[in-house]
Amino acid sequence: MIISVEDSLENIYQELKNLGYEVYKISQNIPSDIYIYSETNTPLIKLNSIIQAKDQGSFILNCDNMNLQDIIFSIHHKTYSPLF
Structure with a gap:
């Protein structure tokens, strides 16, 4: 499983890497299974133009x-969380 993390989320990037996940920064343009971002930093509409989905x-x-x-x-x- 390949994970790309928004560049500004350095702490999440480092913690996942330390746990043994294959993690890249979104700016590296690696097609990934999972993209982690913060809507506060990057609106989803902007993220859509910079990710390369598999x-x-x-x-x-x-x-x-x-x-x-x-x-x-x-x-x-x-999944994010249970609905109820």
């Missing part, structure tokens, strides 16, 4: 108001 699709994760455990849960389950 043929089978990519999961785009807005990490605002999420801690590292929430992010890891979302990565593995490809």
